[in-house]
Amino acid sequence: MLEIYNPYAIAAISALGGFLFGTDISSVSAFLDVDSYLIYFNHPNDTTQGGITAAMPAGAFVGALVAGPVSNRLGRKKSIVLSTVCWTIGCILSCAAQNIPMLVVGRLIKGICVGWTSGQVPVYLAEQSPRAIRGRLVGTQQIAITIGILVMFYVSYGCSFIEGVTSFRLAWGLQLVPGALLGLLLPLCPESCRWLASRGRMQEAEQVIAKIHNLPLDSAEVQLQMDEIREALRIEKESAEIGYSDLFKKKLLSRTIAGMACQLWRHYYVVYVFQMAGLTGNTNLISSSIQYVINFAMTIPALIWVDKWGRRPTLLNVRWSVSGPPSKAVIACSYLFVASFAITWGPVSWIYVSEIFPRPVRAQGSGLATATNWIMNFALSFFVPPAFKNIQWKTYLVFGVFCVASFVQVFFTFHETKGRSLEDISTLFETSITPFSKKATIYPSPNGSSHHDDLKEHITTSE
Numbered sequence: 435m436l437e438i439y440n441p442y443a444i445a446a447i448s449a450l451g452g453f454l455f456g457t458d459i460s461s462v463s464a465f466l467d468v469d470s471y472l473i474y475f476n477h478p479n480d481t482t483q484g485g486i487t488a489a490m491p492a493g494a495f496v497g498a499l500v501a502g503p504v505s506n507r508l509g510r511k512k513s514i515v516l517s518t519v520c521w522t523i524g525c526i527l528s529c530a531a532q533n534i535p536m537l538v539v540g541r542l543i544k545g546i547c548v549g550w551t552s553g554q555v556p557v558y559l560a561e562q563s564p565r566a567i568r569g570r571l572v573g574t575q576q577i578a579i580t581i582g583i584l585v586m587f588y589v590s591y592g593c594s595f596i597e598g599v600t601s602f603r604l605a606w607g608l609q610l611v612p613g614a615l616l617g618l619l620l621p622l623c624p625e626s627c628r629w630l631a632s633r634g635r636m637q638e639a640e641q642v643i644a645k646i647h648n649l650p651l652d653s654a655e656v657q658l659q660m661d662e663i664r665e666a667l668r669i670e671k672e673s674a675e676i677g678y679s680d681l682f683k684k685k686l687l688s689r690t691i692a693g694m695a696c697q698l699w700r701h702y703y704v705v706y707v708f709q710m711a712g713l714t715g716n717t718n719l720i721s722s723s724i725q726y727v728i729n730f731a732m733t734i735p736a737l738i739w740v741d742k743w744g745r746r747p748t749l750l751n752v753r754w755s756v757s758g759p760p761s762k763a764v765i766a767c768s769y770l771f772v773a774s775f776a777i778t779w780g781p782v783s784w785i786y787v788s789e790i791f792p793r794p795v796r797a798q799g800s801g802l803a804t805a806t807n808w809i810m811n812f813a814l815s816f817f818v819p820p821a822f823k824n825i826q827w828k829t830y831l832v833f834g835v836f837c838v839a840s841f842v843q844v845f846f847t848f849h850e851t852k853g854r855s856l857e858d859i860s861t862l863f864e865t866s867i868t869p870f871s872k873k874a875t876i877y878p879s880p881n882g883s884s885h886h887d888d889l890k891e892h893i894t895t896s897e
Contacts, residue, residue, distance in 0.1 A: 438622045439645040441563055445571040447623060448559055449578035450616035451514060451551030454521060456582020457609050458490050458541075458548055460726070464590035465602050474599050475534055482534060484816050489538045491811040493524075493545020494552065498808060501550040502678070502801035510558035510626040510797075514551055518617035521547035522610060529607040545808075547613070553804035556788035557796055561626040564647055565855055569740040572788050573781035577737060580730040580776070582612075587723055628793055628856070631663045632670075639663065662857040666793060676795050681802060686795065689863050692848055693787045693803035696749075698810055699840035700775075700783040725772045732776035740782060744852040745789075746869065748782045749844045789851045792860040845870065 438444060465471040466483070478486065497517070505513040520543050527540030556572050563571040586609070593605040624646070630639040644656045681690040740748060791799030821829045849869045851859045 436622050437624070438619075439624060439642075439648075441567065441571055441646050444562060444623045444646075445559055445574045447616070447619045448514070448555050449574040450612050450619070451517075451555040452575040452578030453582040453612050454544075454609075454616070455548045455552050456579040456584075457586035457612065458544055458582075459579075460583045460587040461590060461606060461609065462487060463722070464587060464594050465605075468594045468601060470598055470601050474602075475537070478534060486534065486538055486541065488812050488815040489541035490545040490548065491808045491815060493542040494549030494808040495545075495805050495812065497546035497549030498553045498801045498804040499549075499678075500546070500801075501554050502798035505554050505557065505797040505801075506629075506794075509629050510554060510561065511620055511623060512625075514554055514558060515617055515620050517547045517550035517554075518613050520544070520550070521613035522617075525606065525610045525613065528609075529603050544609075549804060549808055551616075552784075552807070553801040554797060556784045557800045558626055560785075560788035560856065561628040561793075561796075562624070562642075562646060565853060567741055568789070569745070569782075569785045569852060570737050572785045573733075573737045573740055575784045576781035577730065577733045580726065580733050580780075584723075584726040584730050587726055591723070627659075628663060631660075631667060632793060636660070636664075659855065662855050666857045666860065670792070670794050678798050678802065681795060681799055685864070686791075686799075688847065689790045690799065690802065692790060692843075693799055694806040695840070695843055696783045696786050697803045697807035699836055699843075700779045700807065725769060728769055728772050729776045729780070732773045733780055736777045736781045740785065741852055744850050745782055745786050746844060746848055746850045748778050749786070749848065750841060786848070786851065789856060789859050790849075790863060793856070796856075 438447070472478075497520070501513060501517070504516070508516065524540050524542070524544030524547065527543065528537055529540075531537035531540055552575070556575055559572045559575070560568060586605075589608060590602075590605045593601045595601070596604065624642045625638075627639040627642040627646075630636075630642065640651060640656065640660055643659050644651045644653070647653075647655055649656050676686075680686060736748070787800050787803045788796075821832075847869060849859070849862050849867075851862075854862070
């Protein structure tokens with residue numbers, strides 16, 4: 435049987451979970467003004483359309499929370515494969531929808547898969563990836579999202595010219611393809627080495643590490659990682675089993691806040707700007723599609739250099755705020771805003787969340803942070819359009835406040851994680867070292883030696 439151990443191939447296959455996320459974001463928007471869609475669903479009003487749109491993030495919120503415990507029990511890989519069942523059922527219901535309730539249920543079930551994969555794919559990749567390129571590999575989640583948005587937007591736009599209900603049914607039916615690919619290809623990849631070790635399958639874990647790094651079993655790098663994993667497991671066994679409630683206890687609270695905030699601050703909203711600027715019809719659609727192209731293009735340099743730039747400097751990067759009266763200049767500024775998001779918070783928010791939690795609660799921590807993303811997404815779907823109607827451009831002042839708050843929080847509370855093992859990162863958060871101190875910026879040497887013991891000297895007692 436074919437087995438895949440190349441880390442880039444594993445990342446590409448796993449990132450199909452992000453592609454599903456992206457396709458569902460843009461699967462409805464191209465049909466909002468299409469006669470066949472409007473007539474078949476009896477011209478849904480703004481509230482009803484808001485419910486159709488919000489069904490996906492609502493389902494994703496549930497999926498993100500459910501996925502953590504399942505991932506711990508079944509394994510990262512099996513958990514992700516299981517989620518594709520929800521995707522298949524949701525796609526079939528959406529494609530065959532006879533009325534709005536059926537469409538909403540289909541999108542809700544698809545959302546469960548999207549929330550599930552958006553939380554667990556980064557965890558799976560973080561636990562598998564060599565530390566030197568971990569940011570790049572986990573960041574493939576974001577570039578897959580941008581590709582999914584872009585591809586589905588143009589597929590939907592092309593299908594919108596087809597007469598009758600075939601237009602939207604064909605577009606939504608094509609979403610079955612990436613889900614099937616994920617379900618068929620991921621079983622060819624290895625299970626997470628850290629999950630295997632947590633189940634006492636040390637020999638399998640060691641073999642996975644050696645094959646992914648393309649090194650012999652007795653190499654220094656493989657043995658270093660195994661020593662770190664064994665030490666982390668020894669410490670974990672001295673603690674009681676932990677779950678979601680423990681994320682809010684003192685020992686883990688700073689990481690929980692960082693993870694949730696990372697997903698909270700990553701949101702932006704530019705869709706309504708094009709309507710405010712007076713663009714309608716195809717002009718509006720084309721203007722909207724340009725932001726998707728920019729989002730994709732600007733994510734590429736972030737993936738190439740994120741493991742050199744580091745997480746903190748990237749997240750601290752100045753973000754554009756958009757304000758002023760609607761005009762073509764505002765649209766240009768919105769494109770600059772999207773570009774700055776794509777190269778900073780877009781990929782790094784997924785990377786950082788997957789790195790900061792200790793192994794026993796990594797799946798739950800990532801799930802909770804991702805659930806924060808989706809509840810914010812749900813809120814934006816319902817509350818931002820009315821805000822634009824009532825206070826128009828001043829709505830962006832709220833987003834401006836978010837930018838300032840995120841900068842302050844990242845500077846004072848986010849530790850740098852680049853180049854460290856996941857075990858080192860976990861230890862770093864338990865120390866008294868501040869994120870901006872010199873000791874926090876001492877990274878492991880290029881030969882892979884660990885600072886795990888040095889960090890432990892600074893651990894503060896907390897329960």
